[in-house]
Amino acid sequence: xxxxxxxxxxxxxxxxxxxxxxxxxxxxxxxxxxxxxxxxxxxxxxxxxxxxxxxxxxxxxxxxxxxxxxxxxxxxxxxxxxxxxxxxxxxxxxxxxxxxxxxxxxxxxxxxxxxxxxxxxxxxxxxxxxxxxxxxxxxxxxxxxxxxxxxxxxxxxxxxxxxxxxxxxxxxxxxxxxxxxxxxxxxxxxxxxxx
Numbered sequence: 131x132x133x134x135x136x137x138x139x140x141x142x143x144x145x146x147x148x149x150x151x152x153x154x155x156x157x158x159x160x161x162x163x164x165x166x167x168x169x170x171x172x173x174x175x176x177x178x179x180x181x182x183x184x185x186x187x188x189x190x191x192x193x194x195x196x197x198x199x200x201x202x203x204x205x206x207x208x209x210x211x212x213x214x215x216x217x218x219x220x221x222x223x224x225x226x227x228x229x230x231x232x233x234x235x236x237x238x239x240x241x242x243x244x245x246x247x248x249x250x251x252x253x254x255x256x257x258x259x260x261x262x263x264x265x266x267x268x269x270x271x272x273x274x275x276x277x278x279x280x281x282x283x284x285x286x287x288x289x290x291x292x293x294x295x296x297x298x299x300x301x302x303x304x305x306x307x308x309x310x311x312x313x314x315x316x317x318x319x320x321x322x323x324x325x
Contacts, residue, residue: 131174136226139178142244142310148172171315173230177246177308179223180285187217195289196303203291214286219278230313231266231273238316238325239264241280243287245309247302258293259309260284263316281311 243259262280
């Protein structure tokens with residue numbers, strides 16, 4: 131994890147759960163299971179980067195969404211997505227993401243949410259946060275733009291009305307819901323124009 135981690139903070143519930151599941155399956159006594167398990171190449175953006183992103187881009191004013199009525203949350207969410215999409219990352223993060231893209235080459239990526247609450251006992255958050263597919267088939271500059279937009283959308287999804295209402299319904303509204311991001315190389319084979 132350390133070699134593939136960008137930034138500080140935790141790697142989140144989804145990433146931790148996937149690492150635990152891989153560890154359990156690799157310890158399996160059945161050879162056919164153990165020999166056919168392949169963990170996708172994974173990169174982890176620490177949960178503290180979300181706060182850096184919000185601070186650098188002056189997005190803190192959206193943090194009160196969780197206290198608004200549902201109709202107001204839903205009305206504001208398209209504006210939130212636009213604000214997050216227009217935002218930028220610090221140069222140190224951009225450099226690490228460029229290195230990541232150079233390392234994986236032209237293989238497709240899936241950019242996944244991995245919040246601190248996600249995939250915990252009793253709080254699965256299934257379908258509440260974004261996962262975004264990045265084809266990663268263009269120039270480095272275009273691939274980087276797509277990747278940073280995907281990460282920004284995942285950060286914005288922490289204040290998605292569906293996620294906020296899910297948290298509200300479980301008494302987790304005031305819990306610190308920092309979002310880590312899990313970036314994985316998509317497993318598969320290329321057949322002409324298809325993967």
